[in-house]
Amino acid sequence: MRLVLTGGGTGGHIYPALAIGREAAEREPDTSILYIGTTKGLESRIVPNQGIPFESIDITGFRRSLSIENVKTVMRFVQGVRRSKQLLREFKPDAVVGTGGYVCGPVVYAASRLGIPTLIHEQNVVPGLTNKFLSRYADAVAVSFADSLPHFSGRRNVVHAGNPVASTVSKADRGRGFRSLGLADGTPFVLAVGGSRGAKALNEAILEMLPRLESLPNVHFVFVTGERYYEEALARLGELPTKLKGRVHALHYLNNMPEVLSAASLVVSRAGASSLAEITSLGVPSILIPSPNVTNNHQQPNAESLADAGAGVMILEKDLNGTVLFESVSAIMQDTARQEAMAAASKALGMPLAAGSIYEQIKGIANK
Missing domain, CATH: 3.40.50.2000 (Glycogen Phosphorylase B;)
Structure with a gap:
């Protein structure tokens, strides 16, 4: 051809x-x-x-x-x-x-x-x-x-x-995802990513919520900041209590996103079409914050499609802060049955x- x-x-x-x-x-x-x-x-x-x-x-x-x-x-x-x-x-x-x-x-x-x-x-x-x-x-x-x-x-x-x-992404190696982060297979972790360049509003909400991770003692958090926000994020993360620092993994970029995504228990993400295709192909539950800065606000209908199917939760950026984000993360990560139902709904949408x-x-x- x-x-x-x-x-x-x-x-x-x-x-x-x-x-x-x-x-x-x-x-x-x-x-x-x-x-x-x-x-x-x-x-x-x-x-x-x-x-x-x-x-x-x-x-x-x-x-x-x-x-x-x-x-x-x-x-x-x-x-x-x-x-x-x-x-x-x-x-x-x-x-x-x-x-x-x-x-x-x-x-x-x-x-x-x-x-x-x-x-x-x-x-x-x-x-x-x-x-x-x-x-x-x-x-x-x-x-x-x-x-x-x-x-x-x-x-x-x-x-x-x-x-x-x-x-x-459908053939991603889950085990390699855990190993690349230095985590044992099966370790529950939340992957938060605002796109390859990062997202300021999303990063700020994540930094606000991270001290609350003390109430989720077994959960790790993988925070992909984007290169331009990385140094600022590291400085803020340095203020976390010592017992939390070992559970927060900050990276400016992920070269093996499909592998890490396949291992994640939950992903916090923008709602770009390609990102959602990867998420649903792997059957990962999601919290979606559609970007309001795209043509025709096209990410919001994308996010609504997953939320309506029970595969994800949508938070509009105007409603986003550390408290709102943590409450959503906590509600999902502490409810195994809900996680499984969201994962199944996500997988059902995957193609x-x-x-x-x-x-x-x-x-x-x-x-x-």
Whole structure:
């Protein structure tokens, strides 16, 4: 198979695309992949490091108010379509897959105009503007959440496939997760992470609640601060009582997140689509604090989807503080039956075969 992947801006768009490419390469070892992104997005650094050929186009997103910049964006879109057609004619793909971000717009649109089969993948419950636009032209649509299906009613070949990153983490080694933290297998611990860069509001609530861990004597706490907050967090953690310090493990980043997540008793997290796909693939109970600083507040519907299923608890950032967070952590960690019920509900939402399902969709449209 010759496959073009496109998606950019954030890891939430890039890693699903890479997971789809990885699945295609595993199924068909002679697969050729080209990734089209922008030089300004994270994809320009992440994708080449994976050894995947990378080409760029110049495109920006629309602003939500009248602006001269939107006129320039239209011009960039037209130029981006022209550049995309050139790249597609040279590469001659069997299919083009878009996973979100404004770079997908000209690439997938150009492919549709050239008669190349196209699939778009939507990670969030509420679709982004680009995928809403592209769904009119795509030959297939894959969604991560069942709650997304009504947003694509009337479109062709819409499948609730899950998020392909779930397939990557489903084979994580739980024992290695414990060992990497220096913990004995089965040690109960809470994993708190605000994303790769950290989250100030979440970190502050965690630092406020940690002294209360004295009332949870057997529970450890793994606190992933993000690099820019790490030194400040270490200084604050130095003020903890000595008997607590051994149960709090502060890290600025986790290189083996799937392994540690698979070992966790509970995760405290933002509600990005890829994070939730990993959490549910592994069946981990969660406390979710959706970021209010994302487009269309799309993390809140993501978190609500898990909370409504009994797989997680949602706390809005405006309601978040150390007391509220500790009460939620304590209520779950001291109730084994509730933990087990949440884990089962989380696992029921998980779709570890997502990448394979999307691959079959791609093969279907390519064969047609």
